[in-house]
Amino acid sequence: xxxxxxxxxxxxxxxxxxxEGVPFLVYTVFYLTWFSILENNxxxxxxxxxxxxDNHIPFLPAFIIPYEIWFVYVLGTILxxxxxxxxxxxxxxxxxxxxxxLFLIISTIWPNGQDLRPNLRGTEGFFExxxxxxxxxxTPTNICPSIHVYNxxxxxxxxxxxxxxxxxxxxxxxxxxLCVSIILSTVFLKQHSVFDVATALVLSVLMYYLIYxxxxxxxxxxxxxxxxxxxxxxRKN
Numbered sequence: 001x002x003x004x005x006x007x008x009x010x011x012x013x014x015x016x017x018x019x020e021g022v023p024f025l026v027y028t029v030f031y032l033t034w035f036s037i038l039e040n041n042x043x044x045x046x047x048x049x050x051x052x053x054d055n056h057i058p059f060l061p062a063f064i065i066p067y068e069i070w071f072v073y074v075l076g077t078i079l080x081x082x083x084x085x086x087x088x089x090x091x092x093x094x095x096x097x098x099x100x101x102l103f104l105i106i107s108t109i110w111p112n113g114q115d116l117r118p119n120l121r122g123t124e125g126f127f128e129x130x131x132x133x134x135x136x137x138x139t140p141t142n143i144c145p146s147i148h149v150y151n152x153x154x155x156x157x158x159x160x161x162x163x164x165x166x167x168x169x170x171x172x173x174x175x176x177x178l179c180v181s182i183i184l185s186t187v188f189l190k191q192h193s194v195f196d197v198a199t200a201l202v203l204s205v206l207m208y209y210l211i212y213x214x215x216x217x218x219x220x221x222x223x224x225x226x227x228x229x230x231x232x233x234x235r236k237n
Contacts, residue, residue, distance in 0.1 A: 020089060021082050027097055034104050035142070038111075042141045045113025049144055053194040059118050060188040061127035064134065066181035067189055070148055073178055077155045085164055090217055092158040095207050099150045102203065106144060113141035116190040131189060138191070146192045149200035152182045157208050 074096075081089035106112075117140055120132045156179040159165050160172060186192040211217065 020086055024078065024082070024093060031100055031104070034108075038104070038107050038142050039139055042107070042111045042113070043139070045141045046111040047113070049112055049114050049193045049195050050116065051193060051195050054116055054187070057187050057190075057194070059190055061125065061131045063181070063185035063188040064127055064130045065185075066178065067134075067148070067185035067191070069178065070152060070182045070185075073175075073182070074151050074155055077158060081158065081162070085162065088158055088162045088164070091161075091211050092154060094217060095154040095157070095211050096151055098207060099145070099154065099200075099203055100147060103142075103145060103147055103150070107142040110144075111141070112144050113139075114143055114190075114193050114196075115140070116193065118190060134189070134191075140191075143192050144196045145200035145203055146186050146196040147200075148186050148192070149183050149197050150204050152179045153201070153204040154207070155179070157204075157212060161212050 078089070078092060078096075081092055117135060120128050120135070123129070123132075156175055159175045165171050183197060186197060187194060
């Protein structure tokens with residue numbers, strides 16, 4: 001009985017210490033629900049995204065590796081900061097949530113897609129079969145801006161600006177290489193148009209300016225603390 005009680009207290013203390021993870025879980029459910037609705041309803045996109053630059057980019061199936069590593073790269077970084085640095089966690093969380101929500105809104109009011117994918121029927125290469133599986137599970141719709149690109153840049157910015165990780169040059173180099181490889185994979189796999197990449201770059205630079213240069217999160221905290229202090233002063237006087 002005591003063992004169960006101790007286990008309960010340990011779990012409760014752990015959850016309380018990392019309660020900031022709850023918004024991340026709630027938003028994940030929200031995002032996946034909305035995205036699933038879009039995927040099921042936008043079967044034939046109303047607007048095709050295809051620019052001249054797309055015609056000059058080769059199809060390189062080996063880039064399926066960094067494309068798939070993206071999931072570990074993003075989730076792993078979020079969890080790392082959740083457990084080690086709440087300040088870095090909130091900056092990354094706000095960065096990702098803002099861009100992903102804008103993506104959902106854009107996809108809802110501007111149903112978009114692409115026609116870039118090559119015909120892989122009859123191919124027998126390992127990477128080609130892997131890409132074929134990706135194509136079957138991920139429709140060529142709802143692509144602008146590229147969340148693969150946007151989130152990768154968000155993670156790279158967070159790692160580069162982290163006080164905890166800034167001193168580890170190897171981590172900085174690996175993160176930069178991963179970020180660039182993932183961005184390249186989106187066009188080399190014909191998952192995205194160059195236009196999707198460009199819009200994600202513009203949006204990520206804007207968010208970097210707001211979160212890391214202007215530090216709007218800290219400004220919000222200071223403003224809230226100031227209002228609270230003013231209310232306390234009025235209440236006491």
